[in-house]
Amino acid sequence: xxxxxxxxxxxxxxxxxxxxxxxxxxxxxxxxxxxxxPTNRIIEKVEPGIGATYAELECKRNSVITEPNVPVIxxxxxxxxxxxxxxxxxxxQIEAYLQNGKCMPKKLVTTPEGYxxxxxxxxxxxxxxxxxxxxxxxxxxxxxxxxxxxxxxxxIKDFFDYxxxxxxSATPLGTRNRKFLDNGFKWLKVTPDxxxxxDATLIITRSFNRTLRRKLRKLLSTSKCICxxxxxxxxxxxxxxxLLKEGLxxxxxxxxxxxxxxxxKLKSMELHHTHDHLELPLAKxxxxxxxxxxxxxxxxNKLADILVLSNYKQAMHSMIDPFTEAVQIQGRFRNKLDxxxxxxxxxxxxxxxxxxxxxxxxxxxxSITTDLRLYLDMKIKYDNETDETDKATILKNLNRLSFNxxxxxxxxxxxxxxxxxxxxxRVTSYYQSPEALINAYNAxxxxxxxxxxxxxxxxxxxxxxxxxxxxxxxWKYLVNQLERLERDKQNNPDFDFDAExxxxxxxxxxxxxxxxxxxxxxxxxxxxxxYSKSKIEKELKAYNLQQGEKxxxxxxxxxxxxxxxRNEVQIQCYIAKSDFIKRLGRIYTANGxxxxxxxxxxxxxxxxxxxxxxxxxxxxDHYSYNSQTPPLYKLLRFKSELGAN
Numbered sequence: 001x002x003x004x005x006x007x008x009x010x011x012x013x014x015x016x017x018x019x020x021x022x023x024x025x026x027x028x029x030x031x032x033x034x035x036x037x038p039t040n041r042i043i044e045k046v047e048p049g050i051g052a053t054y055a056e057l058e059c060k061r062n063s064v065i066t067e068p069n070v071p072v073i074x075x076x077x078x079x080x081x082x083x084x085x086x087x088x089x090x091x092x093q094i095e096a097y098l099q100n101g102k103c104m105p106k107k108l109v110t111t112p113e114g115y116x117x118x119x120x121x122x123x124x125x126x127x128x129x130x131x132x133x134x135x136x137x138x139x140x141x142x143x144x145x146x147x148x149x150x151x152x153x154x155x156i157k158d159f160f161d162y163x164x165x166x167x168x169s170a171t172p173l174g175t176r177n178r179k180f181l182d183n184g185f186k187w188l189k190v191t192p193d194x195x196x197x198x199d200a201t202l203i204i205t206r207s208f209n210r211t212l213r214r215k216l217r218k219l220l221s222t223s224k225c226i227c228x229x230x231x232x233x234x235x236x237x238x239x240x241x242x243l244l245k246e247g248l249x250x251x252x253x254x255x256x257x258x259x260x261x262x263x264x265k266l267k268s269m270e271l272h273h274t275h276d277h278l279e280l281p282l283a284k285x286x287x288x289x290x291x292x293x294x295x296x297x298x299x300x301n302k303l304a305d306i307l308v309l310s311n312y313k314q315a316m317h318s319m320i321d322p323f324t325e326a327v328q329i330q331g332r333f334r335n336k337l338d339x340x341x342x343x344x345x346x347x348x349x350x351x352x353x354x355x356x357x358x359x360x361x362x363x364x365x366x367s368i369t370t371d372l373r374l375y376l377d378m379k380i381k382y383d384n385e386t387d388e389t390d391k392a393t394i395l396k397n398l399n400r401l402s403f404n405x406x407x408x409x410x411x412x413x414x415x416x417x418x419x420x421x422x423x424x425x426r427v428t429s430y431y432q433s434p435e436a437l438i439n440a441y442n443a444x445x446x447x448x449x450x451x452x453x454x455x456x457x458x459x460x461x462x463x464x465x466x467x468x469x470x471x472x473x474x475w476k477y478l479v480n481q482l483e484r485l486e487r488d489k490q491n492n493p494d495f496d497f498d499a500e501x502x503x504x505x506x507x508x509x510x511x512x513x514x515x516x517x518x519x520x521x522x523x524x525x526x527x528x529x530x531y532s533k534s535k536i537e538k539e540l541k542a543y544n545l546q547q548g549e550k551x552x553x554x555x556x557x558x559x560x561x562x563x564x565x566r567n568e569v570q571i572q573c574y575i576a577k578s579d580f581i582k583r584l585g586r587i588y589t590a591n592g593x594x595x596x597x598x599x600x601x602x603x604x605x606x607x608x609x610x611x612x613x614x615x616x617x618x619x620x621d622h623y624s625y626n627s628q629t630p631p632l633y634k635l636l637r638f639k640s641e642l643g644a645n
Contacts, residue, residue, distance in 0.1 A: 005176060008181050012189065013189070017190050022051035022054065023045060026190065040184050041185065048332075052139060052168045053076060057107050066139060068147065070086045073085070075296055083097045083108050085110035085119055086113075090118075091121065095125070130162075135165065136164070146324065148417055149405075173423060176419055198446060202438065203452045206459025212349055216243065223304075226305050228285070229308045231318040232315035234315070235309070236258070249284060257292050258289040260276040278298065294328040295328075300333070311349075312356070322443075326444065326447075351455075355480060378394060458481070476531060479523050482519075514526070514536075517536050545609070548593055551608065560591070575633050580616060588609075594606050595610060620639060621636040622635050622636055
């Protein structure tokens with residue numbers, strides 16, 4: 001079993017398309033067979049909505065068109081002579097359609113699952129050589145890579161067996177699958193000869209829910225239609241429930257579009273306006289899960305305000321890929337109103353985290369290679385084992401190995417799963433910093449981006465997951481937060497570091513010890529102490545003693561001591577030792593010097609020094625009279641040379 005980790009480099013072709021043209025117009029102009037999709041191409045159409053599926057449906061040949069999700073199929077086939085194949089389609093319906101001489105040519109629009117379990121068996125039953133008689137178009141082909149990690153059935157195993165075939169998307173992803181090279185594929189980019197960039201706003205925040213609430217409150221007072229795209233069903237439920245609870249919308253003002261499974265879940269939560277397919281007209285507020293991000297045509301007669309949400313703190317999988325999903329989402333809106341406008345506004349709201357861990361390509365390669373070696377070693381043991389009991393045990397362990405994720409049902413390597421692993425790390429890397437996310441959106445070439453960066457300081461997102469962590473991990477997190485605030489201060493002179501630290505203290509009042517420790521000794525000693533409280537306390541004690549020495553002999557403190565006892569020095573009078581200690585203590589306190597006196601019971605790491613009878617020698621030449629009651633000092637002169645200490 002050979003692994004390939006190097007992205008393939010296909011021969012490139014490029015065609016231009018003009019405003020108002022569709023791919024059908026382009027294919028006719030280029031003279032492709034049947035005026036249809038060219039074969040053996042990965043087609044990057046760049047601009048969503050220029051009719052990739054429509055072109056193949058219109059051309060005069062039999063076609064199998066694979067779509068990633070059911071709503072797309074319903075939208076493409078409902079009310080037409082085309083056949084949609086998905087969960088509700090029966091083999092009898094497929095058989096009747098294929099045998100109906102009035103429906104020519106045959107146009108089959110199917111999910112990958114429907115293709116495998118329903119269409120192929122019917123082809124076989126009717127003796128149809130589908131690899132020869134049909135053109136196979138895989139629409140929104142990036143889904144093969146994006147979804148295969150949790151939806152292995154999205155792959156069509158016999159795709160390369162078709163004589164005529166193509167992948168198409170506005171946002172195809174690169175691949176490591178060498179079968180494209182072996183089959184002579186080329187990469188065809190269809191570039192608009194007009195400006196296709198869309199105005200968009202990217203809001204980066206450390207308080208996701210607060211930012212979303214403010215944005216929704218503003219839009220609810222002005223917008224005719226709000227469309228929210230969010231990958232998490234639970235997140236969508238929270239949004240609707242909060243809007244209803246706060247009285248910002250009433251029942252009937254919202255619609256949720258999601259999978260059939262999620263429909264049942266949301267309706268059990270009393271969110272009844274929930275659908276598994278596009279249900280027009282849209283409501284005031286509409287929420288879409290990922291199955292509606294691509295291919296679905298949303299044709300409405302009003303300009304919607306679009307919100308696209310990425311909230312890794314509450315749902316790691318909600319991170320939007322700027323290069324694919326962000327582009328696809330805005331392409332769902334088909335009708336042009338008010339000139340060329342297809343929607344009123346497009347806003348991306350996201351949070352980032354510089355603590356997100358991302359594997360390098362080399363680390364991914366090493367991990368997969370190691371998994372393969374373990375798998376092959378155990379597979380050899382299984383094949384060579386003769387004892388049936390031992391063989392069954394080995395098989396059980398073999399099936400538990402992580403490399404099974406890269407194999408299909410026939411134990412053949414699925415190249416798309418390898419691409420999926422690399423792709424997941426790529427997307428995560430954009431969310432490691434505001435700069436990385438901004439750069440990614442700009443690099444797509446699809447957006448004129450306005451950026452609102454509210455990622456500095458402390459926000460409500462910073463503490464969302466702390467309750468699940470151990471004290472040590474919480475301390476690590478807070479230390480990293482404080483380090484980040486210091487960087488913000490260095491990068492922005494106007495940044496109010498102290499105010500942000502106070503906010504962090506307010507949000508984490510029970511963790512004041514580590515916040516104070518960082519403010520005094522910094523990150524390095526804390527890490528060296530391995531976040532052990534007793535060791536950190538020792539570091540704090542040493543630090544406070546050191547600071548005490550500095551402050552006790554600072555110019556300000558020396559000047560105050562000299563002024564405080566000037567009269568006693570000038571007239572050479574006596575002063576009770578207890579009075580001297582009390583007056584010196586007041587000066588220390590006023591200058592932030594914590595101290596203890598023998599017998600006062602003062603303990604702790606915050607003590608910077610101890611005032612004893614000998615402390616007077618630090619500041620004055622003097623005589624001591626211990627035989628007197630009370631014991632006295634005579635202060636002869638202030639030690640002027642102390643300024644050099």
